[in-house]
Amino acid sequence: MAADYGKSAKKPVGKMVLFGIGSAIIYVALLSYQGLITAYFTRGALYALLPIAGAFALSYVHGHFTGYFWTVLGIEARKGAVVKVERPAKRERSQPQPRLRA
Numbered sequence: 001m002a003a004d005y006g007k008s009a010k011k012p013v014g015k016m017v018l019f020g021i022g023s024a025i026i027y028v029a030l031l032s033y034q035g036l037i038t039a040y041f042t043r044g045a046l047y048a049l050l051p052i053a054g055a056f057a058l059s060y061v062h063g064h065f066t067g068y069f070w071t072v073l074g075i076e077a078r079k080g081a082v083v084k085v086e087r088p089a090k091r092e093r094s095q096p097q098p099r100l101r102a
Contacts, residue, residue: 016068023062030058 030037041051070076 011072012068013072016065016072019061019065019068023058023065026058026061 037054040047041054
């Protein structure tokens, strides 16, 4: 009998495949229509927002695919892995600071 360690979560294979296909479609479209995309992205005015929107869309889709990919493989970030950095104590100054006399 297999041991159950309290983790019976279903892996998001469907979401991974969906975002993977979406990511592949975006990459294929970018590489297939380079000339058309360059023509629109370099027009100026409001068309200057297209590269920004495209970068956000690609980042969103590809980022979700990557997150689900690692989850399906079983690789997760540790909870509470935040590292606190101690700041050095303030030193007392040995000489008074110069002041501007007006």
